[in-house]
Amino acid sequence: MIEIKQLTKSFGDRTVLQGIDAVFETGKTNLIIGQSGSGKTVLMNDLVGLLEPTSGQILYDGRDFVTMDKRQRILLRREMGMTFQGSALFDSLNVLENVRFPLDMFSSMSSRERDRRAMECIERVNLKGAETKYPDEISGGMQKRVAIARAIVLNPKYLFCDEPNSGLDPKTSLVIDRLLSDITHDYGITTIINTHDMNSVMGIGEKIIFIYQGHKEWEGTKDQVMDAKNKRLNDFVFASDLFRKVRKAELDEDNNK
Numbered sequence: 001m002i003e004i005k006q007l008t009k010s011f012g013d014r015t016v017l018q019g020i021d022a023v024f025e026t027g028k029t030n031l032i033i034g035q036s037g038s039g040k041t042v043l044m045n046d047l048v049g050l051l052e053p054t055s056g057q058i059l060y061d062g063r064d065f066v067t068m069d070k071r072q073r074i075l076l077r078r079e080m081g082m083t084f085q086g087s088a089l090f091d092s093l094n095v096l097e098n099v100r101f102p103l104d105m106f107s108s109m110s111s112r113e114r115d116r117r118a119m120e121c122i123e124r125v126n127l128k129g130a131e132t133k134y135p136d137e138i139s140g141g142m143q144k145r146v147a148i149a150r151a152i153v154l155n156p157k158y159l160f161c162d163e164p165n166s167g168l169d170p171k172t173s174l175v176i177d178r179l180l181s182d183i184t185h186d187y188g189i190t191t192i193i194n195t196h197d198m199n200s201v202m203g204i205g206e207k208i209i210f211i212y213q214g215h216k217e218w219e220g221t222k223d224q225v226m227d228a229k230n231k232r233l234n235d236f237v238f239a240s241d242l243f244r245k246v247r248k249a250e251l252d253e254d255n256n257k
């Protein structure tokens with residue numbers, strides 16, 4: 001479990017995150033949603049230590065990341081996996097080498113063991129057969145899967161995914177969502193996903209935190225989103241034409257009963 005308490009982040013005199021309290025649950029897909037510019041990426045970057053919060057606590061199973069010394073932080077970072085917006089693969093490395101990279105950097109495994117572990121993760125994301133291909137030889141969806149395999153190769157307890165569906169068609173997005181959800185449940189990972197994809201929200205949003213202009217406006221589950229009474233959340237959800245139509249059809253159906 002990751003718990004944040006009164007997390008605030010300012011850049012100069014501009015406050016981007018304002019006193020956020022939230023709990024991200026173990027073994028669940030926790031989604032951070034919100035409009036462009038609401039602060040999702042800043043929040044995630046604070047969580048993984050790419051930014052320093054201005055104030056507040058970030059508790060990883062009770063351990064406060066903010067007050068840790070450098071050595072403790074390095075150790076905790078080894079428990080984190082991350083995928084970035086865009087897949088951020090190394091163009092000059094093939095799929096196997098990309099996935100093996102964290103092991104090459106951080107593990108004491110033999111070369112053979114590293115290959116075996118990397119192949120295990122490649123198989124987990126259904127990319128067996130693609131291990132000798134280079135990123136520019138595979139599709140965007142396959143690149144995302146390579147990024148996920150690389151993010152789990154060190155057996156993380158915590159997985160962070162910033163916009164994992166960006167640039168993907170709806171069908172491929174579903175495949176990625178399902179994969180992230182299965183991995184989260186199979187390995188009991190605390191997974192945090194930044195998204196503004198409503199299909200992801202309704203598909204895998206076991207816990208949803210809605211950020212509005214830097215503060216937590218609403219939290220709940222995918223089953224609560226459609227009926228939530230929060231106007232800002234509704235505006236966000238139903239800004240998607242498809243969801244407005246789905247909701248209207250549901251209401252019409254109710255009225256005709």
Ligand SMILES: Nc1ncnc2c1ncn2[C@@H]1O[C@H](COP(=O)(O)OP(=O)(O)OP(=O)(O)O)[C@@H](O)[C@H]1O
Nearest residue numbers: 011014016034035036037038039040041042043196
């Ligand atoms: N290094 C920085 N210095 C100053 N302002 C920043 C910095 N990083 C982010 N911001 C500002 O913080 C706000 C939140 O940005 P953030 O990238 O977290 O939004 P987001 O919700 O992730 O948006 P998107 O969905 O478009 O990725 C924006 O107004 C952005 O300009």
